[in-house]
Amino acid sequence: MIGHGTSRTPPPLPPALEAWLAYEREIAPQPEMVRARALARAREALREGDVVFLAPRKAPAPVRRLLYATAAGLVLMAGTAAAYQMLRRPAPVPPPAEGHTQVVSAVAEPAPASAPAQQTALEPVAPAAPAVSPKASAPSRRTGVTAKNQARLEELRLLVRARQADARGDYLSVLSVLSEHERSFPTGRLSEEREVLRVKALVGLHRGGEARQVAANFRRQFPRSVLLHKIDDMLASLR
């Protein structure tokens, strides 16, 4: 189509469109009253001597260049300042040895001084744990942490303790911590993970009947849980 540019004539109109436009090509005269009014206004404007005209709204070129240069300079300065701030900010101190346990403690409360050193080999926390990231471990600049957040952190802290006990193979401690969790947070956000851990601990203690009972409750409570297959695997290991 654009190739018609060489021939200096655009392609002909489609016949249907041509038929429609033919109606519009004829320009009907305006009513006499409208014409008279328009001409009277034009004459009056000429008599009054005020002329409205269209003028290009362009700043003089040097002024525009100056404005652009100023804007660019400001943007550059802002970027430099931001980069400088980021480079000068002290890097967050990594938690010494306790992984997520320390992370949680740093926000919620000071870590217990007697934390065992072997906890470095902990496995990652339950799936919901990523809510607490290393970034969040840095002391919050906000003046107050809400009570809701504190409760969540406490809930997570309990579950992490249960995980640690599970990693050590101390299933009795696991059940103890989980009971504490259940008392404090009966409908907590991590109750799903808690019940899975409970089944795991009961299986570890070879208390198959209780494990199956807890698993059945779990199935009723969380019929669409992504952890169901884990529970099935644990129960299968009992046979």
Added chain:
Amino acid sequence: MNQLRVASSQPRSGTVSSHTIDEACLDAYQRELDYLMRTLRRLGVDPDDVEDLAQEVFLVLRRNWRQYDPTRALKPYLFGIAFRVAASHRRKRWHEVPLGIIDEPDRGPSPDRTVEANQARAIVLDALNRVPLKRRAVLVMHDLDEIPVQDVATTLSIPLFTVYSRLRKARRELEAAVTHIQRRSVIR
């Protein structure tokens, strides 16, 4: 980008020639008034605003009359002014412009027109309103006013290539709009 400014045009030294220019300009305006008003409508100006904008076009025409080359056709020159005035008006009032169907009222007696022609014109005008202004201007100039593409490019200060591409797209859009309006009227 243009803007409307008010400036005084007090008579200068050449008062006699100014009077002549006034007359020549007024004469041209009178001759092309029908074309001008229809063009403004084609450019999407509301019927209630057409007279005001025609007046603005006249004032611009008068202001720039010295730059006008009388050996060239007046219509493209007038169209260029009308297009800029309409675009400026649209920018100022874009939030007030209804995006829906704009019906064409029959303004004034027209005994020689048939009802069918009136309806067809209303459909075309309605369809034109659905084509974006820049492309619509090219289409109106070339396909309705039959102005050569070179003059269209000169008047609208755009490259020839752009005229072709806008024209091609505008035709497609107009055809689609006409079809849509026809279908809608059939459904009603």
